[in-house]
Amino acid sequence: MKKAFKKAGVFVLVMLVVITMVVCLADISQMKKASASSVSYGDLNDDGKIDSLDLSLLSRYIMEVIDTLPVSEIAADLNGDGVVNSVDASLLSRYILEIIDEFPVESEEEQVIVTPPPPQKTPGPNTKDALRKIEAEDYNETNSTTIQVVGTGDGDNAIGWIEPGDYIVFKDLNFSPGANSVEVYAATENDSVDIEIRLDSPEGFPVAILTVENTGGWNFYDTAFTNMKAPIDGVYDLYVKFKDSVNINWIKFSTAVATPKPTPTPVPPTTPINGTTLKELAESRGMYVGTAVGSVFHQRNDLMYHEVLKREFNMVVAENEMKFDTIRPSKDQYNFNPGDRLVEFAEEHGMAVRGHTLIWHNQTPGWLENGNWTREELLDIMRDHIYTVMEHYKGKIVHWDVVNEAISDNNGALRTHDSIWMRVIGEDYIEYAFKFAREADPDALLFYNDYNISDMGGVKADACYNLVKRLVEKGVPIDGVGFQGHYINNMHSSYIQNIDRNVKRYADLGIEVAFTEVDIRMNQHGSEHDLQIQASNYGDVASIAVNNPNVNTFVIWGFTDKYSWVTQQFPGEGRALIFDEDYLPKPAYFSVADAFKKK
Incomplete structure (x- = not known):
């Protein structure tokens, strides 16, 4: 940003007088916080107050006594004209003295429209379209020594290990026919992180500041967007500067003007079946009825989701937060934050927690999968992982899926190549x-x-039984088997009977059975009749759980069709859960409830 300053003695004298006045008038200079959502205008030392210390910083900055401010220079541009100078110092002193109540940059009516510098480049063979999604890992340059490509947890890539002050550069972006807003898909565990978008240099024209609020974890991405200070047209180099640690998946510019997201309004929860919830029905039998929770839990932007979750269930399990790649992104680093938040929520609302999962062939981090390990080295890694994770959650997690999906789909043998x-x-x-x-x-x-x-x-069911039987005979400390239960609608009565028979043969081994990931998928456009069949199937499976003494856990893999893995995994299918997308109970809900109510 261009600095305009005066070195004349008159200016220095004026500024010193103003600062002295402010200090002397401390009784009237009640500290105010700038109201801008993404920038604390005037709070130049980021201490939550606007006072004489900020004015002193601004004065020293304008006179080039100091070269940088503790916060972004944009926060000092109080009239929004793209230049930090004595006009901004005058505005700040008037604000502190309560002569004015806000800065021009904070008022749409008073804000000065600024114009970016004309582009210094013309379209060429290396020019890229800025209005297409820009993948963060495709940057051309960076000043960072730590930034690296990371996985997002869903198969995509992002950049992470960003430190405060780092920036990345995208060369030769063409913003034609004109960009008015910018959006970023990012993740952070910090309370909020500002991302500055600048043109042609790290201190170039400030296009915008994007504020990324805490998304709940480094693998939980959400969008942040804002309108730019002025439309951008032409070819520029784009500099993306970071005020704190954040992971970035992509950036996208648009010709459209961004519309703020509406603040979600809590919807009064409706308790079905005359005030009796699934949780109450299960607890009356000494059982768990649970659900899996995914990234929406951590984003905390769907209030109804959390209302239904704590109302209906007395057990929760994390879809991904406790899997190996999430909880241990590098050999010597563990990330318990997302899992801890779920456990804290469960404890606050009297819910038990299932741990999922410790050892699995899938969702293993690259450092583990690509290592050239000996048998003893990998056993040491396994031991360290299991000990560290389980000791961290000791006394807080009642069930652990120790080994997950070890049996091949085809012939019942143990998975080998994968x-x-x-x-x-x-x-x-x-x-x-x-x-x-x-x-x-x-x-x-x-x-x-x-x-x-x-x-x-x-074939696979019998192979699993034989595996568990061998483990029991060897004295291996296994307590139970988890039937995931990802079923297809319209299960035949003989299939249901085989599930019941299977539960009973595990009882003969002294092994508990838990239904751990139940959903019953159907055609996405199925009829009311299909919903009734689904309800019957849900009731049948829940009845097996209720009627067998070696089963005390019935977990559904999610609870609302609004958020379900099924629609992505099985195109054309869905509607697999017991609440619809509006959180209204489906016939399946009542069938499960009836199963728990039966004597």
């Missing part, structure tokens, strides 16, 4: 995992968890 645990350690990796888990937390119940294992007589 499991680093099996390839390097061998079949006994499962035994070691349960042994380490029991040592780490003797009070937690330990489960093997898998899909397509609930129907007795199926």
Whole structure:
């Protein structure tokens, strides 16, 4: 940003007089916070107050006694003309003395429209369209020594390990026919992070400041957007500067003017079936009825989601927050923050927590999957991981899925080519995992968890039973088996009977069964009749859980069709859960409730 300043003695004298006046008039200079949503205009030392210290900083900056301000120079441009000079100092002193109540830059009616400098480049063979989505990892330059490409947790890439003051550069972006707003898809665990968008240099024309609020974790991304200070047209280099740590997936400019997101209004929760919730019905039987929660839980922007969650369920499980790649992004770094938030929520609302999952062939971080490990080295990594995670949550998590989905879909054998645990350690990796888990937390119940294992007589179901039977005979400390239960609507009565028979044969082994990830998917455009069939299927499975003494857990993989993995995984299918997209209970809800009500 261009600095306009005066070095004449008169100016210095005037500024010193003003500062002295402010200090002397402290009784009338009640400190005010600038009202801008993304920039605290005037608060130049970022202490939450606007006072004589800020005016002193601004004066020294204008006279070039200091070269930088503790916060963005944009916060000092109080009339929004793109220049920090004596006019801004006068505005700040008048504001502190309460002669004015706000700065011109904060008022749309008074704000000075600024014009960016004319572009110094013309379109050429290397020019890129700025109005297309810009992937953050495609930057051309950076001043950072720490920035690197990271995974987003859903298969995409972003940049992370950003430090305060870092910036990235995108060369030769063409903003024609004109950009008016900018949007970023980002994640942070900080309360808020400002991202400055500038043209042609780190101190160039300030296009905009984007503020990214806490998204709930480094793998939980959300959008932040703002209108630019002036329309941008032509070819520029784009500088993206970071005030604090944040992960960036993409940036997108638009010709449209951004409309602020409406503040969500709480919807009064409606309790179905005469005031009796699923949680109350399950607790009357000494059982758990639970649900999985995903990123929407951490974003906290859907109030109805949290109302239904705490009203209807007495158990929660994290979809991804406790999986290996999320909780241990590097060999010597553990990230418990997202999981801790879920556990704290559960404790606050009297809910139990299932831990999912410790050892799995999928969602393993690159450092683990690509390492050239010996058997002993990988066993040490496994031991360290299980001990560290389980000891962190000791006494707070009642069930752990120790090993997840180890059996192949095709022939019932253990997965080999896609499991680093099996390839390097061998079949006994499962035994070691349960042994380490029991040592780490003797009070937690330990489960093997898998899909397509609930129907007795199926190849994979029988293979799972035989695996568990061998573990029991060897004295391996396994307490239970998790039937995931990702079912397809219109299950035949014989299929339901096989589920019940399977539960009973595990009881003969002294093994508990938990229904851990239940959903029943159907055609996305299914009829009311399809919903009734779905309800019948849900009731049948819930009845099996209720009527078998070795089952005390019935967990649904989500609860509202508004947020379900099914629609992405199975195109054309969905509507798999017990609440619709508006949080109204579906027939399936009442069937589950009826199952828990039966004597």
